Amino acid sequence: MRKSVLLFAAAILLTTASGAFAAGGAVHPVQRDWSHTGPFGTFDRAAVQRGFQVYREVCAGCHSVRLLAFRNLQEIGFSEDQVKAIAKGWDIGIPTTDEDGESINEDGEPITRAPIPSDRIPSPYANEKQARAANNGALPPDLSLMIKARIDGANYVYSLLAHGYEDSASEDTLKEAFHIENTNRKHAYEDAMKQYDDDLDKYQDKLEAYQQAVAGGRKAKEPKKPEEPEKPVVVESVEDMGLSDDMNFNAFFGGWGIAMAAPLSEEAVEYSDGTAPTLEQHAYDVVSFMTWAAEPRMEDRKRIGIKVLIFLLILTVLLYFVKRKVWSDVH
Amino acid sequence: MSLQINNRFLRWFEHRLPIISLLDHSVGTSYPSPKNLSYWWNFGSLAGIVLVVQIVTGIVLAMHYTAHVDYAFDSVEHIMRDVNYGWLMRYMHANGASMFFIVVYIHIFRGLYFGSYKSPREVLWWLGIIILLIMMATAFMGYVLPWGQMSFWGATVITNLFSAVPVFGESIVNWLWGGFSVDNPTLNRFYSLHYLLPFVLVGVVILHIWALHEHKSNNPLGIDIKGPQDTIPFHPYYTAKDLFGLGVFLIFFSVILFFMPNSLGEVDNYIPANPLVTPAHIVPEWYFLPFYAILRSITFDLWFIDAKLLGVIAMFASILILFVLPWLDTSRVRSARFRPVYKQVFWLLFIDVIILGIVGAKAPSEPVFSALRSFQYVDLGQIGTAYYFIHFIVLMPLIGWFEKPKPLPKSISEPVLEGAGE
Ligand code: HEM
Numbered sequence: 200m201r202k203s204v205l206l207f208a209a210a211i212l213l214t215t216a217s218g219a220f221a222a223g224g225a226v227h228p229v230q231r232d233w234s235h236t237g238p239f240g241t242f243d244r245a246a247v248q249r250g251f252q253v254y255r256e257v258c259a260g261c262h263s264v265r266l267l268a269f270r271n272l273q274e275i276g277f278s279e280d281q282v283k284a285i286a287k288g289w290d291i292g293i294p295t296t297d298e299d300g301e302s303i304n305e306d307g308e309p310i311t312r313a314p315i316p317s318d319r320i321p322s323p324y325a326n327e328k329q330a331r332a333a334n335n336g337a338l339p340p341d342l343s344l345m346i347k348a349r350i351d352g353a354n355y356v357y358s359l360l361a362h363g364y365e366d367s368a369s370e371d372t373l374k375e376a377f378h379i380e381n382t383n384r385k386h387a388y389e390d391a392m393k394q395y396d397d398d399l400d401k402y403q404d405k406l407e408a409y410q411q412a413v414a415g416g417r418k419a420k421e422p423k424k425p426e427e428p429e430k431p432v433v434v435e436s437v438e439d440m441g442l443s444d445d446m447n448f449n450a451f452f453g454g455w456g457i458a459m460a461a462p463l464s465e466e467a468v469e470y471s472d473g474t475a476p477t478l479e480q481h482a483y484d485v486v487s488f489m490t491w492a493a494e495p496r497m498e499d500r501k502r503i504g505i506k507v508l509i510f511l512l513i514l515t516v517l518l519y520f521v522k523r524k525v526w527s528d529v530h
Numbered sequence: 531m532s533l534q535i536n537n538r539f540l541r542w543f544e545h546r547l548p549i550i551s552l553l554d555h556s557v558g559t560s561y562p563s564p565k566n567l568s569y570w571w572n573f574g575s576l577a578g579i580v581l582v583v584q585i586v587t588g589i590v591l592a593m594h595y596t597a598h599v600d601y602a603f604d605s606v607e608h609i610m611r612d613v614n615y616g617w618l619m620r621y622m623h624a625n626g627a628s629m630f631f632i633v634v635y636i637h638i639f640r641g642l643y644f645g646s647y648k649s650p651r652e653v654l655w656w657l658g659i660i661i662l663l664i665m666m667a668t669a670f671m672g673y674v675l676p677w678g679q680m681s682f683w684g685a686t687v688i689t690n691l692f693s694a695v696p697v698f699g700e701s702i703v704n705w706l707w708g709g710f711s712v713d714n715p716t717l718n719r720f721y722s723l724h725y726l727l728p729f730v731l732v733g734v735v736i737l738h739i740w741a742l743h744e745h746k747s748n749n750p751l752g753i754d755i756k757g758p759q760d761t762i763p764f765h766p767y768y769t770a771k772d773l774f775g776l777g778v779f780l781i782f783f784s785v786i787l788f789f790m791p792n793s794l795g796e797v798d799n800y801i802p803a804n805p806l807v808t809p810a811h812i813v814p815e816w817y818f819l820p821f822y823a824i825l826r827s828i829t830f831d832l833w834f835i836d837a838k839l840l841g842v843i844a845m846f847a848s849i850l851i852l853f854v855l856p857w858l859d860t861s862r863v864r865s866a867r868f869r870p871v872y873k874q875v876f877w878l879l880f881i882d883v884i885i886l887g888i889v890g891a892k893a894p895s896e897p898v899f900s901a902l903r904s905f906q907y908v909d910l911g912q913i914g915t916a917y918y919f920i921h922f923i924v925l926m927p928l929i930g931w932f933e934k935p936k937p938l939p940k941s942i943s944e945p946v947l948e949g950a951g952e
Contacts (some may be wrong), residue, residue: 240731266607348800497616504788515777525770529565
């Protein structure tokens with residue numbers, strides 16, 4: 200038994216050792232305190248509302264939140280009238296038809312009406328083609344489930360927006376990114392060299408065969424000498440990463456180059472509640488909004504969960520004593 | 531210990547359909563069980579309860595779910611957002627599948643430890659393996675239904691395995707798909723089968739319990755029931771014990787369900803399926819990982835069999851080999867408590883399966899240790915796979931022959947004699 204416990208410990212160690220290694224091509228996200236984490240976590244209504252404002256004024260130009268309807272905004276504290284006004288004032292209309300059943304007007308433009316609260320929030324682009332055409336071929340993904348669709352979603356998107364771009368990344372973050380990239384390049388180079396050595400051996404054999412053939416007057420194809428892999432550039436700046444022009448460096452994005460230019464900056468949005476409009480605040484708020492959008496029923500879930508757990512704990516203790524009582528004549 | 535029915539109506543009914551005595555003989559006072567069952571014997575009834583939970587939540591989900599590639603993803607989100615307690619049904623169902631596997635895997639390892647597969651319980655054991663296979667098929671097809679990225683790509687990878695079959699491979703795969711790729715016809719048939727199979731499962735579970743009742747439960751000592759002094763009626767003893775176990779299980783389930791409902795899933799499945807974008811790592815749900823590792827560890831051809839086919843064979847063989855385990859195990863002693871060597875080897879197998887699970891989650895070419903880059907997960911997987919089969923094919927027969935078992939107690943009711951067990 201002791202032996203097996205030891206072995207089990209070894210297995211655990213093995214995994215953790217490898218976990219530490221699995222850096223991949225991005226820096227581990229910055230961890231922030233959120234009001235929505237933990238068993239009692241709830242949404243910070245004010246932050247979610249501000250985040251919606253950030254979404255509306257900045258992100259909505261490119262990103263949809265197609266699973267949200269305007270009426271859902273009442274759940275985060277907007278009044279019915281506010282929601283009506285938000286819907287009515289939305290930039291993009293809802294496709295509709297006129298009295299004659301036409302869906303396009305004389306100019307060939309689609310006929311639209313102003314959204315009402317029961318409508319889903321309209322997407323900025325009519326289709327994927329249009330979205331790509333407007334973004335250098337890149338597709339801005341829908342944000343409704345973004346936080347659940349990435350590992351450690353809230354921290355990841357927060358880091359991406361507030362601490363990942365060249366101008367906003369800390370010295371340490373950049374250093375770490377360069378270190379990871381240099382390690383990856385070193386390993387790739389080592390692998391390529393190994394392959395090169397093998398290829399070179401094979402080439403020598405083929406060359407000998409070729410030379411013999413030529414000497415013997417037979418026809419043969421001259422083998423091609425393998426190319427030696429180039430030594431990788433050591434990355435000491437973002438420039439050394441060698442990203443293409445339409446890509447922006449971001450330390451938290453896999454592969455370092457993201458097609459989205461830094462969407463947020465200091466004072467990108469003016470808050471009416473007097474909150475300081477820093478870059479971090481904007482990112483925190485918009486992530487709070489996205490977290491709510493990804494799972495609007497989270498608060499119900501936790502609230503009910505606490506009740507269920509209390510009930511089950513009491514029930515299980517009672518069941519334990521019932522079991523003891525029933526079994527008392529057996530033991 | 532025959533049943534007394536006092537209510538006149540029930541007596542009238544029982545005379546026409548003896549269902550009350552049937553229940554009584556199954557889980558009541560007339561079913562004698564060994565008196566020494568440990569908590570490891572709770573997992574069978576738990577599995578049955580989880581199956582019911584899956585069926586009930588599944589039927590509710592089916593009322594709101596749309597099996598069409600254009601609507602499936604959104605209909606699941608509609609369940610999550612707009613249907614009253616839809617999020618609860620969906621999270622119960624998705625995590626319930628994980629619970630099902632946790633419970634059943636413990637149940638199986640219990641059987642391996644205490645030799646529950648041995649005579650006269652071979653058919654009972656077979657039915658258990660059939661249950662496992664049907665569960666796997668059901669869970670695999672269920673995972674395709676929300677039509678996220680992992681649904682689509684998981685289905686693509688796994689159905690493609692059948693293309694390894696010589697000659698007919700491609701035809702089989704197209705037949706499974708109902709077309710030339712995983713698409714709407716695939717989703718529809720998976721939905722149909724996903725609805726059907728759990729009910730088939732119920733049927734096999736009934737056979738499983740029937741076979742169980744023929745020879746009664748095995749027990750931690752692994753010796754036969756010698757007489758009434760060794761047994762107690764199932765009710766109230768094991769009903770009380772099972773209920774307490776159920777409480778503990780429900781607490782565990784609730785913690786995951788209410789506070790970390792996405793921790794066992796893949797984040798990629800919150801991205802709608804896109805046949806044009808392949809995810810960086812395609813991984814199955816956690817409960818398939820050891821088998822996935824075995825599948826991917828075969829990277830070499832053998833004789834005329836190519837690596838892909840061999841991987842598929844190895845993967846299926848890793849489960850099918852359990853069918854012949856009762857004959858591979860040559861020991862006359864059931865319980866590992868009295869088998870000093872087998873007990874060690876049992877834990878090695880357990881660790882091996884855990885390691886295979888870890889391997890299944892990793893990219894094959896990833897190094898296991900950063901200091902030794904040439905040793906990759908695929909290598910670890912090959913060692914783990916080899917050991918898995920060695921355990922069953924080599925160690926089980928040999929240990930049965932060479933091991934000197936500890937003396938067995940005379941009977942369940944006097945186990946303390948002669949230093950039995952721990
Ligand atoms: C053996 C029992 C069952 C198992 C192991 C099982 C497993 C699963 C799994 C793993 C999923 C994917 C969950 C997700 O990630 O969203 C799923 C989805 C689904 N299942 Fe089942 N299931 C079972 C029984 C049933 C039954 C009996 C029904 C219907 C009567 C059903 C209906 C559905 C539906 C409609 C979905 C799609 C909704 C969703 O993805 O949440 N299931 N099932």
